[in-house]
Amino acid sequence: MRLSLRSLLLLAFTSTAFGIAVQHDPSTSSELSSRQSSSKLVFAHFMIGIVANRNSPADYDDDMKRAKAAGIDAFALNIGVDPYTDQQLSLAYQSAANNGMKVFISFDFNWYSASGGAAQVGQKIAQYGKLPAQLMVDGKVFASSFAGDGLDMNTVRSNAGMDIYFAPNFHPGQGDFNAIDGALNWMAWPNNGNNKAPQPGGPSISVDAGDKQYVQTLNGKGYIAPASGWFFTHYGPEVSYSKNWVFPGDLLWYRRWREILALQPRFVEIVTWNDYGESHYVGPLSSPHNDDGGSKWVNDMPHNGWLDMAKPFIAAYKAGASSPDSFITQDQLVYWYRITPKNLNCDSTDTTMVPANNASGNYFMGRPNGYDSMQDQVFVVSLLTSPGTVVVNSAGTVYTYNAPAGASAIAVDFKVGTQSFSLVRNGQTVLSGTSLKAIQNTCPCGLYNFNSYVGTVPAGFNDALQPNGLNQLTNGLHVACQPTPSLPASPPPTAAPTTTISVGAAPTSPPI
Incomplete structure (x- = not known):
């Protein structure tokens, strides 16, 4: 159900927001912490909703090590309200601390309520915000979201009881950008402005056009630019939600990193590490997870090479370079x-x-x-x-x-x-x-x-x-x-x- 609701929310948001719109690898946690006030950071969106089968921090270690080796600074832990959410958050936070990584919560507003859930969001930030692996930006506890326009930020902040750097997936023209510190653009694929692939003769909105709209709306606040290589999903009614679409992929992953080097946003978020059912994963198939029905098109389809390709681009981005060429150390x-x-x-x-x-x-x-x-x-x-x-x-x-x-x-x-x-x-x-x-x-x-x-x-x-x-x-x-x-x-x-x-x-x- 999470996937179906997410798709409906994206349809509603993008039809208004976008329809009008035109090698550094930190080796220690302390080294990363010292960079958080000024350095550019790379995140990877991680779906907690499919990892209920993890039982110890060690079950997260391989993900943490692989991400860190690629230059990723933190996992954005996407959470709903599943009964195992707190158990998995605790394991992920502990593994991150053990491996010199950082993590933060990304609230999925398919499950959290933008109209009445602000106190719950603030309380969850307070619950985890003081743990050693919590990502801090500008001395504040970092948090984000999927969707969430209309969220009462005053209530979130008062219930958090600590300074927070909140960079949600608000949408230009809908969310209150005066009340937040930054924003995530989720729309990482060329689209028609209505959450579908462009059609011949119809409108076509590039990811770069979305960048421009967010940067203009944020007016100097932190922009989380998305990077994704693919989006295909083919669920039928056997899993209670039907989804059958693909967005233009082709050379998107390569071209998108070229755009990021030109844009040099403060943050980049890879969409995603492990959302296998939507085919935009860069983490291993072998990473422990439960099948949400996506295995029909995921089995025997690894994406690890995309993470390999991104490594010199991530290093170049962090160095402020316009090209990854000097960060390539071996032929591949x-x-x-x-x-x-x-x-x-x-x-x-x-x-x-x-x-x-x-x-x-x-x-x-x-x-x-x-x-x-x-x-x-x-x-x-x-x-x-x-x-x-x-x-x-x-x-x-x-x-x-x-x-x-x-x-x-x-x-x-x-x-x-x-x-x-x-x-x-x-x-x-x-x-x-x-x-x-x-x-x-x-x-x-x-x-x-x-x-x-x-x-x-x-x-x-x-x-x-x-x-x-x-x-x-x-x-x-x-x-x-x-x-x-x-x-x-x-x-x-x-x-x-x-x-x-x-x-x-x-x-x-x-x-x-």
Whole structure:
């Protein structure tokens, strides 16, 4: 239910707010604390609502260590009013303290009441605000939210009983920006101003346009700029809420970090670390969590490479640099793609959606809303210490790109079959690898799956959903599909080349 309500709130907020709108790794907690008054900070949104199966601080340690190694300063702990919320907050705060990380509460106003819950919000801040791992900004206890326009900030502050730096997800034109210290912009994906993907001939609002509106409304207060790589969700009525849409992803993750380096906001929030059901996770599949039904499109679809790609960008952002190039210390290729062509017809088997009679247009049997905004392409970001030739073999069609030193990206049309990647210098192959996940022309588990498969060369660790993260995979399916990870231990053979095409760098915003 959380996801359905969140979507309805986003629909209401963005239709008004946006429809009118045009390598540093702190090694200790004390080092991070000394930077909080002036330094730029990076957060990652963490969903507490799906981790009821965690039983000790150690269950959070891997997340804390991975985030810290990437340059992330704090987790924004998204909470509702689940009975296990306080137990999990206590475990997360203790793990953060043990690992030299910081955390803060992000109140989810799908569950908290903006009209009458201000005292409850303030009391929760007071409950955790003095713990060692609490993020402090400008000497104040930091807190945020998802949604929350209309919240009575005087009541929040009086019940907190301490100085707080409150940076909620208020929306320009709706929330009282005079009463807050900063604000989070959640809308991290290009959209049509009405919480859907842009359609041909219709309005299209970039994430950068949202930045401009927030910065103008905040008028010097702290802006939390969002960074996200994807948003696909495909829930049917088997989990009590139907959601079937995708926002333009493609090269968004790379282009968005370029925008952040140009903007240099005070804060950045990665959306998200572990919201698997909405496909915008950068944390491991193996991170302990319960399945909310999203495993149907998440199984065998790791995103860890996106976190790898972000590392030099995060370091550059914190240094105030306009480019990540000087923060790249080793060669790496990061690639991603959808695993089926967008026009693949799965209607005969994907019958989990409700009929196409919902006025919002979000919920219908068939392809997700926004599917045609995606490109049938493989996306590759090269992080290079010196120039080289990037080679992409998409099922026999070979693309070559003369990549400069530093970070650059290409987008090439994909073919059904095996995807292989290599880096060549002076006629010698210095990196090579074949993806474990082929692009297919059959419907995975009988469904439309518009999630992204992300890989790296050299290959990363073996990352798989754990049993608790798979226990709803078969719910609502109309074809047989085993609820187990199924990526092979070794990649398939590279496809024999049939055609070679030279390509140039993909365009960025802002241009480089």
